[in-house]
Each structure stands twice: as C-alpha cells, then as structure tokens.
Amino acid sequence: MELLDLATRxxxxxxxxxxxxxxxxxxxxEPSTRTHFSFDTAVxxxxxxxxxxxxxGNTSAQKGETLSDTLKTISxxxxxxxxxxxxxxxxxxxxxxxxxxxxxxxxxxxQHPSQAMLDxxxxxxxxxxxxxxxxxxxxxxxxxxxxxxxxxxxSDFNPKFYFASPGHLQMPxxxxxxxxxxxxxxxxxQDIKPVMPELxxxxxxxxxxxxxxxxxxxxxxxxxxxxxxxxxxxVKSNFKMMHxxxxxxxxxKEVDDTPYAYYxxxxxxxxxxxxxxxxxxxxxxx
Amino acid sequence: xxxxxxxxxxxxxxxxxxxxTAGKALQVAEILNISSSETEVMVGINLFSQKMGKxxxxxxxxxxxxxxxxxxxxxxxxxxxxxxINDYEVVKKYTVEIxxxxxxxxxxxxxxxxxxxxGVKTKFTLxxxxxxxxKCSYCEKKYSIEEVKFRF
Numbered sequence: 374m375e376l377l378d379l380a381t382r383x384x385x386x387x388x389x390x391x392x393x394x395x396x397x398x399x400x401x402x403e404p405s406t407r408t409h410f411s412f413d414t415a416v417x418x419x420x421x422x423x424x425x426x427x428x429x430g431n432t433s434a435q436k437g438e439t440l441s442d443t444l445k446t447i448s449x450x451x452x453x454x455x456x457x458x459x460x461x462x463x464x465x466x467x468x469x470x471x472x473x474x475x476x477x478x479x480x481x482x483x484q485h486p487s488q489a490m491l492d493x494x495x496x497x498x499x500x501x502x503x504x505x506x507x508x509x510x511x512x513x514x515x516x517x518x519x520x521x522x523x524x525x526x527x528s529d530f531n532p533k534f535y536f537a538s539p540g541h542l543q544m545p546x547x548x549x550x551x552x553x554x555x556x557x558x559x560x561x562x563q564d565i566k567p568v569m570p571e572l573x574x575x576x577x578x579x580x581x582x583x584x585x586x587x588x589x590x591x592x593x594x595x596x597x598x599x600x601x602x603x604x605x606x607x608v609k610s611n612f613k614m615m616h617x618x619x620x621x622x623x624x625x626k627e628v629d630d631t632p633y634a635y636y637x638x639x640x641x642x643x644x645x646x647x648x649x650x651x652x653x654x655x656x657x658x659x
Numbered sequence: 660x661x662x663x664x665x666x667x668x669x670x671x672x673x674x675x676x677x678x679x680t681a682g683k684a685l686q687v688a689e690i691l692n693i694s695s696s697e698t699e700v701m702v703g704i705n706l707f708s709q710k711m712g713k714x715x716x717x718x719x720x721x722x723x724x725x726x727x728x729x730x731x732x733x734x735x736x737x738x739x740x741x742x743x744i745n746d747y748e749v750v751k752k753y754t755v756e757i758x759x760x761x762x763x764x765x766x767x768x769x770x771x772x773x774x775x776x777x778g779v780k781t782k783f784t785l786x787x788x789x790x791x792x793x794k795c796s797y798c799e800k801k802y803s804i805e806e807v808k809f810r811f
Contacts, residue, residue: 440777462773462797481771483798547794547801550786 379649380494380642390648390657392421397651398451399425400444401478403459407618407640408478408488412455415647419657424451441470448473453655474654482516488617489522491646492576495639496527499613500573503530507571511598512578512623514538514545519617520578521548528552534559535568539597542580565598570607575600577616577623600624605633615639668701670744674724676717680736681705684715687732687739690764690809691724698722711738731764733757734791734804759785765793766808772798 382388397416401409404427416423424447440463448454448471456464457478464477479485497503508527510520514536524534525548534552536544536559543561552559562568565575580595582588599622600614616624616636628634651657679687684702693700699720708714715736724741732739733755743751761783767774774781774797782796791804 440773459771460773460776461769461771462779462795462799463777465797466773466777466779481798545800547786547799550801 376490376646376649376653377494377497379652380490380645383648383652384642384645388659390419390652390659392416392419392651392655392657395421395452395655395657396450397421397423397453397455398447399423399478400447400454400456400458401425401427402463403457403479404428405457405479407643408457408485411640411643412476412478412487412647414644415651418644419648419651421651440466444471453651476650476654479518482518484522485518485617486522486526487647487650488519488643489526490650491639491643492519492523492615492617493526494646495613495615495635495642496574498642499635500611503527505531506573507533507535509535509537509565509568509572509575510544510578511537511565511575511600513542513580514578515542516581517578517617520576521545523576524548525551528555528557532557535565535572536561537563537565537598539580539594542594565600566604569604570609572612573609575612575614577614577620579616579619579621579623596622598623600628602627602631605631608633668718669747670699670701670718670720671747672745673698673718673720673722673743675742675744676719676724676732676739677714677742678708678711678736678738678740679715679717679732680738681711681713681715683736684717686735686809687715687717690731690735691719691728693717693719714738729753729755730758731761731809734761734765734793734809737788737791757785757788757791761785761793764809766810767795767798767800768802768806768808769795769798769800772800774798 399409399412413423444467453474455476455478456467459481461481461483463480464475468475477484477486500506514520577600582591612633613635614633618636618640684704688694688702701718703716705713706716723743729741734757737757740754742749763780765781765783767781772795773779783793784796786792786794786801792801794801
C-alpha cells in the first residue's frame with residue numbers, strides 16, 4: 374500500500390524524489406523491451422543514471438563466469454540492480470548474496486512483481502479500490518508470470534476470479550492452492566463471454582510463442598481467445614481491460630478506441646510504480 | 660523357531676528407527692547414508708505391526724541419529740519413531756517431526772531453478788502436511804514428497 378501511495382504522489386507531482394548521483398544497473402539477461410524501457414524511464418525521471426545490459430552476448434557470462442560473480446562485480450558499481458533472468462529464483466538468489474537492493478524484473482515463468490504492483494496501481498486508479506472486485510484472467514495462465522503475481526497480490530483484497538485458459542495453459546496448482554488456503558473464490562472456465570457482465574477487470578495475456586518447445590503446440594493454441602468489440606456489449610460501466618503487452622491478436626485493434634481499453638495507460642502507470650519502487654529501495658529524499 | 664521370536668536381533672548401542680512407513684526403509688537408509696557407513700545395520704521390511712498393520716524397521720549399531728537427520732526422515736515417513744539404545748537399555752525415545760524449513764536435503768525437480776543452474780543450496784518450506792508437500796523458496800514451485808529426490 375505504501376508503494377501505491379508513493380506512486381500516486383509521484384504521478385500527481387506531489388513529491389519529486391531525487392535520485393541524482395545514483396546509478397541503477399539494469400541487467401536484462403533475458404531480453405525485454407517494455408519492462409526495460411519502463412525502468413530506464415523511471416530512473417531518468419528520478420534524475421538518476423543507468424547502466425544497461427541486454428542478453429549475455431557482451432558479458433563475462435559467455436566466457437563462463439557464474440551469475441554470482443557477474444552480480445557481485447556489478448554491485449560494486451551500482452546502487453541498485455534491476456534484473457530479469459530466464460532462470461527461476463535468480464533474483465531472490467541475487468538479493469541474498471548482494472549488499473545492494475535487487476528488483477526482480479521477471480524470473481523465468483515464476484514472478485514479475487513490479488508488473489503486479491503496476492497492475493494493482495492501475496486497478497486502484499480505475500476502480501477507486503482494490504477490495505471485492507471480480508477479475509477475469511484470460512490466455513496463458515500457466516507460463517505467463519504476470520498473472521501469477523497479480524493473482525497472489527489481489528488475493529489480499531477478497532477478489533473473485535475467473536480463469537479462462539486453453540489446453541494445458543491453466544493457472545498453476547501452487548497458485549490455486551494458495552488461493553484456496555486464503556478462501557478466495559475462483560472458477561476455471563473455457564468461455565469468458567458469459568461472465569463478461571460480471572467483471573470489473575479483465576486481464577488478457579498473450580499465448581507466448583517463445584515459451585513453447587514445439588511450434589505446432591503454439592499454433593494449436595495461439596488463437597484460443599480473441600477479444601473483439603462484440604465481447605464488450607454488456608459490460609459494467611467501470612469495466613476495464615488490461616494487458617501486460619506486447620499483444621499479438623488476442624485483443625483486436627478496434628477495442629483500443631473503446632473506453633474499456635486501458636492497456637496503454639497501464640504501461641504508463643508502470644513508470645510511476647517503478648519510480649515508487651526505486652524511491653523506496655534507495656530511500657530517496659524528496 | 661518360535662513365532663513370537665524377534666525377527667531381528669536387539670542391538671547393544673545405537674539407534675532403532677521404528678514404525679517406518681512400510682516399504683520406505685531403504686529410502687530412509689539412503690537418506691541416512693547408511694549403506695556406505697561401516698556400522699552394522701539391520702533392516703526389516705513389511706514386518707507385522709499392531710499399530711500400523713505393516714511397518715519397516717532399521718537398527719543401526721553405534722550411531723546416534725541427530726535431530727536434523729531424524730526430521731529429514733519425517734518427510735518420507737512421518738510415523739517413524741527413534742529409540743536410542745545404550746548397553747541394551749532404552750535411554751531416549753522420540754517421534755520425528757516434519758521441519759518447517761528444509762535446507763540442502765531436497766533437490767528441486769525444476770531444472771530451470773537457480774539451485775540447479777548455479778549450484779545454490781536448496782531451501783524448501785513445508786507447504787502441506789497431509790499429503791506432505793514442499794515448496795522451493797527460490798523458484799516457488801510446489802511438489803509432493805514423491806516428486807522430489809534427496810541429497811544428504
């Protein structure tokens with residue numbers, strides 16, 4: 374909640390945190406455009422500087438250096454590390470071995486917590502609250518880490534979930550177990566259309582081609598959900614459609630012009646939330 | 660031979676692990692790294708038990724099992740009890756307890772977990788007691804106890 378409040382105050386320019394003289398290392402071992410740019414923008418809007426690494430092509434990792442050594446070395450230069458890595462648990466490991474703060478910008482198919490925070494921020498902005506909302510999650514719920522983090526984050530606010538996913542791409546068992554333990558009501562469905570009038574938020578994710586070993590498996594599932602304008606006929610007035618982006622064809626372009634499309638504002642909110650995260654971790658003055 | 664005669668001899672000094680879930684004795688022996696030790700070990704499998712119907716039992720000469728080792732056994736046999744013997748006398752007894760946090764001993768089945776990629780020591784938390792489930796503190800995946808392998 375502190376981060377949501379900080380993001381609100383940063384967006385409204387109620388506070389202007391000062392990161393001058395500080396350096397953030399943005400280590401994207403796994404390529405990313407949006408998250409990378411969003412963090413970089415956040416650092417620069419705070420007045421800080423950034424070091425950037427994308428992929429492992431130009432680093433010692435290719436020479437056989439361990440991740441541990443790479444991180445320990447870079448932590449000698451920077452005040453903060455933001456990292457995305459294809460290996461699950463990499464950021465948690467980094468936070469254990471380093472003396473500077475580490476932000477997980479995505480670890481394999483596991484978590485993407487800064488995305489979850491910006492998603493919470495977007496939901497609060499559009500709904501005026503986080504409690505007691507009905508949220509539909511659609512698409513690749515198994516390999517799409519954003520939905521894992523968001524489901525966990527929202528579970529503190531008594532939501533009702535509908536999970537619609539094709540084939541084997543269902544929400545992982547450990548997330549469902551956690552929800553059951555917290556007494557959260559959720560339903561796994563095939564067709565999202567009948568529940569559209571109930572939803573406050575619909576969170577759509579892409580079927581991620583890069584996470585399939587066999588192309589044919591991807592082709593079979595890629596068009597499972599395509600949200601068109603027709604889906605929006607009977608939605609609530611407060612209904613908003615979110616997407617972590619990039620999208621392929623799961624939301625048609627005609628939806629962009631409706632008042633329900635919120636994904637581009639959502640991306641903008643990401644900068645405010647990441648400014649808030651950096652502000653808190655580096656204890657920046659304002 | 661009389662029917663009620665003990666099927667395995669008593670030990671003079673050491674540890675008896677009793678009430679092991681039937682069929683799990685060899686796995687327990689593996690966890691305790693007994694096969695490579697030089698002490699005398701007796702293993703009984705599928706013995707009659709009034710309490711459990713069938714049980715396994717292990718008697719280890721001249722070795723006192725530590726609390727940590729005993730609690731690792733609990734992961735695969737939560738019913739096991741330990742009896743410490745000194746000069747044929749029972750000196751201490753206790754039932755194993757499943758620890759809330761298990762360090763090092765479980766290998767994460769997720770090949771994309773940092774513990775398998777970078778050789779980081781594993782850390783699991785107990786996620787469920789019945790059935791026993793454990794959760795990797797790094798990749799956050801949850802597994803039933805049958806799905807994991809041990810390293811001692």
